[in-house]
Amino acid sequence: xxxxxxxxxxxxxxxxxxxxxxxxxxxxxxxxxxxxxxxxxxxxxxxxxxxxxxxxxxxxxxxxxxxxxxxxxxxxxxxxxxxxxxxxxxxxxxxxxxxxxxxxxxxxxxxxxxxxxxxxxxxxxxxxxxxxxxxxxxxxxxxxxxxxxxxxxxxxxxxxxxxxxxxxxxxxxxxxxxxxxxxxxxxxxxxxxxxxxxxxxxxxxxxxxxxxxxxxxxxxxxxxxxxxxxxxxxxxxxxxxxxxxxxxxxxxxxxxxxxxxxxxxxxxxxxxxxxxxxxxxxxxxxxxxxxxxxxxxxxxxxxxxxxxxxxxxxxxxxxxxxxxxxxxxxxxxxxxxxxxxxxxxxxxxxxxxxxxxxxxxxxxxxxxxxxxxx
Numbered sequence: 135x136x137x138x139x140x141x142x143x144x145x146x147x148x149x150x151x152x153x154x155x156x157x158x159x160x161x162x163x164x165x166x167x168x169x170x171x172x173x174x175x176x177x178x179x180x181x182x183x184x185x186x187x188x189x190x191x192x193x194x195x196x197x198x199x200x201x202x203x204x205x206x207x208x209x210x211x212x213x214x215x216x217x218x219x220x221x222x223x224x225x226x227x228x229x230x231x232x233x234x235x236x237x238x239x240x241x242x243x244x245x246x247x248x249x250x251x252x253x254x255x256x257x258x259x260x261x262x263x264x265x266x267x268x269x270x271x272x273x274x275x276x277x278x279x280x281x282x283x284x285x286x287x288x289x290x291x292x293x294x295x296x297x298x299x300x301x302x303x304x305x306x307x308x309x310x311x312x313x314x315x316x317x318x319x320x321x322x323x324x325x326x327x328x329x330x331x332x333x334x335x336x337x338x339x340x341x342x343x344x345x346x347x348x349x350x351x352x353x354x355x356x357x358x359x360x361x362x363x364x365x366x367x368x369x370x371x372x373x374x375x376x377x378x379x380x381x382x383x384x385x386x387x388x389x390x391x392x393x394x395x396x397x398x399x400x401x402x403x404x405x406x407x408x409x410x411x412x413x414x415x416x417x418x419x420x421x422x423x424x425x426x427x428x429x430x431x432x433x434x435x436x437x438x439x440x441x442x443x444x445x446x447x448x449x450x451x452x453x454x455x456x457x458x459x460x461x462x463x464x465x466x467x468x469x470x471x472x473x474x475x476x477x478x479x480x481x482x483x484x485x486x487x488x489x490x491x492x493x494x495x496x497x498x499x500x501x502x503x504x505x506x507x508x
Contacts, residue, residue: 135150135151135152136148136149136150136151136172136173136175136176137149137151138165138168138169138172140165141161145161145162145163146161146162146163146164146165146167146168147159147160147161147162147168148160148161148162148168148169148171148172148175150172150175150176150179152179152209152210155209157179157206157209157210158175158206158209175202178201178202178206179202179206179210181201182201182202182206182207182210182212183210183212185212190212190213190214193214194252194254194255195216195252195254195255196254196255198214216252216253216254216255217252217253217254217301217311217312218249218250218251218252218253219244219245219248219249219250219251219252219253219256220245220248220249220250221253221311222253222297222298222300222301222311222312223241223244223245223297225300225305225311226241226296226297226300226301227241229300229305229306233368235367235368236289237293237296240289240290240293240294241293241297243268243290243293244264244293244294244297247264248260248264253298253301253311253312254312256316257316258316258317258319258320261291261294261316261317261320262320265287265290265291265320265322268282268287268290269281269282269284269287284322284323287322288322291317291320291322294317295315295317295318298312298315298316298317299315301315302314302315331447331448331449331452331455332452332455332456332458332459333361333445333448333452333453333456337443337445337448338361338456340443340444340445341357341439341440341443341445342354342357342358343443344439344442344443345357345439348435348438348439349435349438350430350432350435352411352419352420352430353432353435353436353439354407355404355407355408355411356370356420356432357439357453358404358407359373359400359404359408360450360453360454360457361453361456361457361460362400362401362404362457363385363398363399363400363404363457364398364454364457364458364461365385365387365398365454366451366454367450367451369387369398370420371418371420371429371430372418372429373385373387373418373419373420374416374417374418374419375412375413375414375415375416375417375418375419376415376416378400378405378408378419380405380408380409380412383399383400383401383402383405384397384398384399384400385397385398385399385400386398418430420432436450
């Protein structure tokens with residue numbers, strides 16, 4: 135119900151009441167202006183009160199603001215609760231069953247960026263701004279201050295897309311959190327990454343020698359396994375004694391990144407080193423000394439060994455590339471190398487094709503020179 139009254143100043147005040155409670159009021163210079171405002175406001179109220187409970191859940195913050203704002207909804211006794219990004223991200227992680235060990239870190243990154251912001255109010259422009267800052271080196275002081283490659287930014291974007299996709303499709307109870315994925319509209323061009331970093335023979339010798347003097351007694355064993363088998367970091371740290379067949383020289387990997395189990399050959403000389411630490415049972419090969427039920431976090435030992443050996447621009451994952459390079463240069467076909475490394479697609483292994491070509495050319499040059507030049 136609206137009321138128009140004339141003030142002592144000659145102006146007109148329009149007031150909207152509901153059940154004798156003042157909802158809103160505003161002062162105007164003329165009566166027609168006051169009447170028009172009151173009429174428009176009453177129409178807003180009628181619209182809000184006519185919204186069915188199911189549709190209330192689908193209202194976006196922008197739509198609520200357009201209808202009069204959250205304060206008006208509250209005065210009318212209409213409850214609107216927006217799902218925040220915090221709620222969505224936590225719901226996603228509770229049901230997440232992926233293999234990527236970095237997903238938790240990336241989810242936390244986005245939680246730091248959006249936290250209690252309603253998911254329906256997060257627009258592509260907001261996401262692009264965060265990704266732009268991330269590529270430069272930081273977001274509100276979070277993360278490394280080093281610039282990121284486009285491929286790294288794409289992976290961060292993909293993690294957010296997975297969270298929003300979960301929100302669109304709904305959780306295991308059928309609850310949907312939003313209607314569309316705002317990440318779908320964001321395009322980032324990937325940078326070609328065909329040539330991978332791997333250890334030279336000199337670097338390998340230096341690194342392994344340094345590892346013998348590590349504060350962790352299994353550092354040398356870990357690096358040997360990584361170089362000779364090409365296992366991923368996640369596969370190595372989750373390796374258990376029961377997974378190793380010492381007689382056949384095989385490691386059984388049931389939980390791999392691509393979801394497919396595989397038997398990974400382990401060279402005899404590495405099996406011999408493994409025997410020095412062999413334990414009965416199903417414990418972790420690289421268990422934490424403080425908690426045998428968890429794998430050991432060897433990051434500080436790895437950083438120390440890499441720096442002490444003078445190896446620059448090299449990640450732990452590059453040990454896997456090193457194993458691949460050795461296989462290809464030794465004459466293994468790309469298909470065979472891919473089978474050992476557990477590549478789901480042969481396209482992944484093809485990045486090492488240039489190593490095979492170069493090695494064979496050098497071999498041909500040496501052999502033919504000896505034949506024809508004595």
